[in-house]
Amino acid sequence: MINTTLSAASINMAPLSAEIFLVVASCAILLIDMFLKEGKRNITYVLSLLTLVGCAVITYGDFKAGTTTYTFFNMFVSDPMANLLKLFTYLAVGITLVYSRQYSSDRGMMSGNMGGEIYVLALFTMLGQMIMISGNNMLPIYLGLELMSLSLYALVAMRRDHAISTEAAMKYFILGSLASGFLLYGMSMIYGATGSLDIGTIAKLSAANAANHTILVFGLVFVVAGMAFKLGAVPFHMWVPDVYQGAPTGVTLLLGAAPKLASFAMMIRILVEGLLPMAFDWQQMLLALAVLSLAVGNLTAISQTNIKRMLAYSTIAQLGFVLLGMMAGTTGPRDAMNAASAAPAYSAAMYYTITYVLTTLGSFGLIMMLARSGFEAEEIADFKGLAKRSPWYALVMTVLMFSLAGVPPMMGFMAKWAVLQAVVATGQYWLAVVAVLFSLIGAFYYLRVVKTIWFDEAVDVSPIKTPMDMRVALSLNGILVVLLGVMPGSLLAACLSAMTQTLGS
Structure with missing residues (x-):
């Protein structure tokens, strides 16, 4: 007879x-x-933002408690790292909705009986990210990834009458499906080697040499390849520039910002919490991915004239730094590896991911601000003379470009500094030198945008008209990037504390 009794701890909601x-x-x-009715879509917009506020209030309470709780037979975990990443996910999605409201309306994406579906799909995208962040079992992690991806596929194709967007959606769907296949196949091999999908069980079996090492390594290769696809790391980056350029800019921001937080959490859950005893194997893979991403991302971005494609290659290069932080976490012999002692490196990668998300939000927000009905501000030349049209927003864009380039005292400089410190601590000085050199190369294309804004003659001198909520959000976005660069201590400490508590539990 099958026992159907469930313990209270297993179903704690x-x-x-x-x-x-x-x-x-x-x-x-x-x-x-x-x-x-079509003219009442603001109600959907406000309700969506209120939903994000409600989620933030609930999650902040859990974050302040600082506890780690497992539920659903250890498939789901609420811990400090998950709660901190969720709070920034709410912030990223909320700001994206603010930035894209007018843009989507001008392009007919809010028309029809179901015009508000963009908000609902964005919320379901966020739900998938939350499940990924809190997944303590490969099954919910994969389900969360698919929920996020399927919602994003639909959002990229939202402009059904726009050929470029449709093409981008097809590319994203096909390559995304390939990545999901890689990931699922790798997970199945890990299951075959360990007999479990539970992160904790996999860690115990791999540490005790109780799993088939050969099959585990093959599974690891496919899992890392699948995650590299989702992150957009070289050589699995081919979809990033085409999808970034082809998708509506508001959707580009939805798939380019918050999902990076969930992907980072997925790497921590699977590689660090689950497969730490195999760190020597996956570190070599991340090292290759990081160096290739830094090289290809920065060198290719130089030749771009479309700012969305430029930011796409910039994203690839920025992810190279995140991967450097991940591979700098654990060093030494296999039996001496300890995830908790590596928390500073992982927290540096976490801080870098948050920095990238906040800076990317503002960058694409300004692209949408300059766009209007019938005109896409997607070329770098479209930013000519922005300083004469609006000195304040020219300054905000300058701050964001400086942050991406790693110019002090912006937030991006502190993020790069934190990761480089983690790399140097491993004794791999050559790797830190390579990262700095490629960052210097990357500074060229960021400074080119700044030069265009301040020194090129304006082609369009018409006043910039944007909703009040967008103006306020963009201003606060720029100020936040500066403040967290000048005073990074609180966020760095929060990342370190969250990572230390999570890996020590």
């Missing part, structure tokens, strides 16, 4: 409060939007 609230609110918003 409290750690999933934010996810449950998000599901209920998203379904309610979908139903409400069906009965709204």
Whole structure:
């Protein structure tokens, strides 16, 4: 007779409060939007932002408690790292919705009986990210990834009458499906080697040499390849520039910002918490991916004239630094590896990911600000003379470009410094030198945008008209990048504390 009794700890719903609230609110918003007239889409917009606020309030309470709670037979975990990443995920998605509201409306993406579906799909994208971040088992991690990806496929193809967007959606779907296949195949091989999909169980078996090492290594190769596809690391980066350019800019921001936080969490869960005893194997893979991403991303971005493609290659290069932080975490012989002692390096990678997300939000926000109905501000030349049209937003864009280039005292400089410190601590000085050299090369194309803004003659001198919420959000975005560069201590400490508590639990 099968025992169907479940322990209270196994079905504790409290750690999933934010996810449950998000599901209920998203379904309610979908139903409400069906009965709204086309001119009432602001109601859907406001309800979506209120949903994000509600999720943030719930998650912040868990973050302040600083506890680690497992539920659903250890498939789901609520810990400090997950809660901190979720808070920034809410912030990224919320700011994206603010930036893209007018842009989407001008392009007819809010028309029809279901015009508010962009908000609902964005919320379901975020739900997938939250499941990925808190997944403590390969099954929910994969399900969260697919929920996020399927929602993003639909969003990229939202402009059904736009050939370039449709083409981008097809490329994203085909290559994304390939990446999912790689990841799923790798997970199945790890399951075959260990007999479990549970992260903790996999860690114990691999540490005790109780798993088939050969099969485990093959599984690891496919898992790392699948994650590299989702991150957009070289040589799995071919979809990034085409999708970034072809997707509506608001959707580009949805797939280029918050998902990076979830992908970082996925790497920590699988590679660090699950396969730390195999760190020597996956570190070599991450090293190759990091150096290739720094080289290809920075060198290719130089020749770009489309700013969305330039930022796409910039993203590839920025992810190279994240991977450097990940591979700098654990060194030494296999039996001496300790995830908790490597927390400073992983927290540096986490801080870098957050920095990249905040800076990317503002960069694409300004692209959408300059766009208008019938005109896409996608060329670097479209930023000519922005300083004469709006000195304040020219300054904000300058701050964001300086941050991406790693110019002090911007937030991006502190992020690069933290990662380089972690790399130097491993004794791999040559790697730090390579990263610095490619960063200097990358500074060229960021400074080219700054030069265009301040010194080129304006082609369009018409005043910039944007909604109040977007103007406020862009201003705060720029100020935040400067403040967190001048005073990075609080966020760095939060990342270190969250990572230390998570890996020590």
